[in-house]
Amino acid sequence: MSPSTTTIPETNQQVEPIAADDDRALVFSALGLTKIYRMGEVEVHALRGVDIELRESEFTVLLGPSGSGKSTLLNILGGLDVPSAGRVVYRGGELTAADDRGLTLYRRNHVGFVFQFYNLIPSLTARENVALVTEIAPDPLTPEAALELVDLSDRLDHFPSQLSGGEQQRVAIARAIAKQPDVLLCDEPTGALDLTTGVVVLEAIERVNRELGTTTVVITHNAAISEMADRVIALADGKIASESRNSQKLRPRDLHW
């Protein structure tokens, strides 16, 4: 694959990469993203023209109050949702042109999701929840290896109801990274957790980012977490309010909440 053009195998589309001010390869570039929901009789403008670029192994934190549009942005990047206007290019392929099948394959092969409420399948054990992904992904880790990465080797055969919130979230992280995704998207991963457990979860995410080089986006409304990121993007009212880079990243245990 030439460095100047890339192809998403599933969509077979080629585009010129957008010029970079960073030497790391561009993973996402989004232009003019707009999303309008219709809630009954009311139109909700979740995104009002967002431009964003994300690079390989970059750790980005999306900050913002609820309703700022950060989840919508994450869902669009993850191929869970489509924008009303604008385009998203993933490694040179236009995501916004993919159909449902294309988006499914994109999620299956490239994206790892972590949700605020874990979204584990309650009827499956930790190992089986991870296996759910390893059984369909092209080049996965074993469920055991993925759970090892989040320090849950002793909880393989526990059902979600037998695990604490932090443990459940770590299973979710293991499930997200087991496919060795190119991008890891986390929506309020610590939102339902207390400080100590939150730190353990963030450490797991940080470790994946560091060791596997996975491009990582974490949504949070907790500003403290932004200190562990390479980049911090603040959203407000569907637009990017500010953007900054941390010259020095903090380890999760050094964060001050």
Added chain:
Amino acid sequence: MRAIHRKLLRDLWQIRGQGLAISLVIAAGVTMFIMYLSTFESLRRTQESYYAQYRFAEVFASLKRAPQWLERRIEAIPGVAVANTRVVATVTLDVEDMEEPVIGRLISIPEHDTATLNDVALLAGRYIEPGRSDEVLVSEGFALARGLQPGNSVSAILNGRQRDLEIVGIALSPEYVYNIRPGEIVPDEGRFGLFWMGREALATAFDMEGGFNDVALTLTQDAAEAEVIARLDRLLEPYGGLGAMPRALQLSHWYLDAELAGLQGVGMIIPIVFLAVAAFLLNVVLTRIIAVQREQIAALKALGYSSREVGLHYLQWSLVIAVLGGAVGTLGGGWMGSAMISLYNQYFRFPFLEYQLSTDVALGAVAISFVAAMLGALGAIRRAVQLPPAEAMHPEPPASYRPSLIERLGLTRGLSQPARMVLRNLQRRPLRALASVIGIAFAAAMLIVGLFFVDAIDELMFVQFNVAQRQDVTVTFVEPASSRALHEIRRLPGVVYGEALRSVPVRLRSKHHSRQAAITGLPVGAELNRVIDAKLRAIELPPAGLVLSAKLAELLEVGPGDDLLIEVLEGARPMRQAPVVGLVDEYMGMSVYMEAGALHRLMREGDNLSGAFLRVDADQVDELYRRLKAVPAVAGVALKSAAIQSFRKTMDESIGLMIFFNVLFAGIIAFGVVYNAARISLSERSRELASLRVMGLTRGEISFILLGELATVTLIAVPLGLALGYGLAGLVVTAYDTEVYRFPLVVSARTYGFSALVVVLAAVLSGLVVRRRLDHLDLVEVLKTRD
């Protein structure tokens, strides 16, 4: 096993109660389907191979007497393959320990070789030997009823002379699979015996040497049946031919075919009801499951499972339930089918009757249960497939409620808050409430379908034996007699009152239709045997013209005002014409009535009679029977009490089993529907109910909210179900509308009451099960979980 399949199995285990209830409903439908259709197929296959193996004839004719050489002429009719002449005679038997008369039919068989047509199947003993003129084979039914074995003998009056018939073997014939005497409702094999006797011996006894009085034919492949029958009739006419009839109208075959048609019809209708209910239940359950698993669906999609895979996953839920139900139903249907076959084996006599569940029927059962599962799952799965993953990530927004219609009409000012909740919840999901109502209504309807048979039979018996046929005994003569015979019969001991019966065998023709029947002539103001209209009033027969049973009129495509051509099949065999002047709805057979005087005028005869209806003194019947047995002119004596008894016995045996299963299955439906509805309400609203408990409402109060909804649905459903049941019963009555019998559409208050009671009990029972769960509602746990 893949993780997603583990999820399937564990999730199914979670809802095992509901799943099992649905499986059982499917099992019930499949059981019925298999039971009826495999029985139908087994009987049909047996019938075909029996007919083929024992060379059952295709055309039958009786006559007075024809010389043997006529057989050649019959065989020469174009289209005739084989002709077989016989001597057939009806005799009175003298059976010990039995005062009432017993009828025997003697049928000739060749002494030297086997019969070319209508061969007998020897079940025990041996075939008759040439030269031993008293040897006979006896029919299995009669032998069983009378405890006869080879080696026993039966005394009979042959042409006025007492003879002892020696039984050497027990046999069956394809001609008498259903061995019923003409004019009877159900077979009474102990009072009607068949005997196969050597041709020479029988001919000698009845002065038929060198002649015959009965002929049976098979046809060539390209033969035109009607044409052959017409030619045969012309040939036999000078010899007192009574009109040939095709196999389709041969009595035993006619009954067997009617039964088969009924089996097939019911086997198609009833399972559909069960499977429709199962599909509905699956839909409700799956819809709920998909709502509960909304976030799991979102997760699966986010993880990269395609919409198709997610849809397939939920389709598998219903397929597993269907497979389970189908398997149980197939086993149950096979078991019940073989039980049903042995029941049939008591009334339809085959030398071999093997129950066979064909792969076709089994595959059909699998197919229909799968179709039900698919139909049930489809709507729910579409929702899972279409659920946008980003949206499903968030919990469902609070359901939108509105003041209920009743409230808006201002009818509920005094309504408590819980009552309002019940009403609004019902109104919020009107389709589901409606579906629950329909499901429960179907349960009630199935009960009615199962139970109304008893009412229908009671009504049929009442009309037949209390309103229409009020005689105790019917005597028929060998030949029509003059009016003097009636006076003589009236003078016999024990006869309280007697009325003449004139019965003329005829063939009725209209356009291209023709039908053999007997015109029954009844006196004006008849007290005993009467013609009854739909309102159970005795009809005064008009002074001229024919009154037809509606079914016969339908077959002949005639109505009041149309003329019928009447070909009389006795005496001088005149051709006559008479108008149809009335129709009468009758439950049994196909009758033709005429006022006796009008019939005599039509026949241009005096007050002849073919028999008599008698009311008798119960204390003197034995003496009366003894005297009647000794009168050679008497061909048959039919007793109403015996007919009622055998009819009851038949119905109790065959319908009892059917009713038991119908009630069982309807109970399953009722419980399945109500239990599912309750469990789903509970699952949807446990958080809400737990919150109410936290606020201080008592268990009773929250139970009222949940169970009140259920009770409302049940109370709406029951009357609907009763009405639906009446409609379905009508459908079954139509399926059983055969030439042989028609069931009256009568549903008694008892049946309505019992059906309603069973449904309400099933509802209460499932309410109690759910109530127990409510009582154990873990407030903290329920409130903690996100719905």
